[in-house]
Amino acid sequence: MTSTDPDWWRGAVIYQVYPRSFQDSDGDGIGDLRGVTARLDHIASLGVDAIWVSPFFKSPMADMGYDVSDYRDVDPMFGTIADFDALLAGAHARGMKVIIDQVLSHSSDQHAWFRESRRDRTNPKADWYVWADPKPDGTAPNNWLSIFGGPAWEWDGTRMQYYMHSFLASQPDFNFHNPEVCDALLDIMRFWLDRGVDGFRLDACNHYFHDAALRDNPPAPRAAGHDVPDTNPYGFQEHLYDKTQPENLPFLQRIRALLDEYPGSVAVGEVGDGDRSPATVGLYTGGGDKLHFCYTFDLFGSDFAPAMFRTTVEKFDEATRDGWVCWALSNHDVPRHATRFARKGDDPARIARMALAILIALRGAICLYQGEELALPEAEIAFEDLRDPYGIRFWPAFKGRDGCRTPMPWTDGEHGGFSTATPWLPVPPEHRARAVEVQEADRRSVLHFYREALAFRRNSRALQSGDLDFIETDEDFLAFTRRHGREQLLCLYNFSREPRDWPLPADFVTAFVERCSAPGITTNRKTIRMPALGWAFLRRL
Structure with missing residues (x-):
């Protein structure tokens, strides 16, 4: 049975599942929800408190599911609503809670709401997305940039206006200044809470509101930290007006009020805000009336040094007096830390063990990304095998996110036991050599160390809280x-x-x-x- 403690999340260990790459159950080369359910025993054996399931909703998959076309249904690629219910029940039966991604800042351009919104300027959903007239010379309304490269504005020849997209042009941003949008998105969250989910990981939660006056962003001080590599011009601006607006706080309070109707449910927000991240996390988690905890990018660099860990923790401790942080070393958007933290000649397994020994001792919740319990290194993906639009756009200076998204290796056999068909991304030989089956047989493996370390944390009130x-x-x-x-x-x-x-x-x-x-x-x-x-x-x- 899952915990009934409403504060279960404070010292929780959360395991991120990227369904497309976890386990294929139907032989099409793509992971699915039935595959996740089939592997729940492995996750439970680690001793985690919850799983976070990355998007499985209906989507044209331009951004691998982070472009949602129907928030209330499962994409056939991943299965059915019944398959999700079975996963939920299976996790609960093993004592694990289930947190699902909610991508609320934007939808797919194939969503019925956007199709209606772009039809004309007078339809009932005309103001559900961020539309703006061009400047007199026809150029975009302001200088805002997309994280995925280029302007954050796309011209629509039907409405004869630009629409805003913080990510891909096929991911239009919602207009949160419209109360109807906020109500509709909260209704979506209620739908999943009623199905029994235990909370949400809120993707890009500081991107909900934009500056209503559409003021230009100023240039960024070149010494400042950035959310993305300098190969991307997004890092050249100080993002004062396209995200992290004060109007976000009342909406987060509405999310918390909804969750409070479902005791024990939680919201963990993803915050990417450069040097302002600690202050933003403090605002978003302080007071006990907004998000329960936040997840940041601050340990996702390549600096594996005492000063980095101490400085980062102290900044967040100072900024989050009564708030809570969720620490992570890897996820589906960054190179795996067994590679990122290693110098030439380092053993990735040693790096993985030491990194976990640090992570379990930090104050806050912690999040593990699938495969890190095997000390998987970042996979080298050939350009012709890339699926990530971000990587394709910035190749070769930045190789994208496919290297951390390759299928989970369960055996050292063909395709790592992930699928009977050719997987959507290749399984590298060095990953098959570190497969679950291989490490299960070796008591000295990283997999067994993960179980021991997480048990050590679980049995220590000092480490948990x-x-x-x-x-x-x-x-x-x-x-x-x-x-x-x-x-x-x-x-x-x-x-x-x-x-x-x-x-x-x-x-x-x-x-x-x-x-x-x-x-x-x-x-x-x-x-x-x-x-x-x-x-x-x-x-x-």
């Missing part, structure tokens, strides 16, 4: 304590590629927690000897 305090140390070490009541843990990480000694605080025992600490650690009364890329958890006397 305790206070976190950093300890000053040198640049090669990350050290902090987690404290809840009488339980106090010292979490210590050596980022050096050489063994290092670290002085032990007098009030911590010299015996480390062997089950989750790295092998090769030795201690005496005064120091702990840490192996290269090593970690240790120590209990206070």
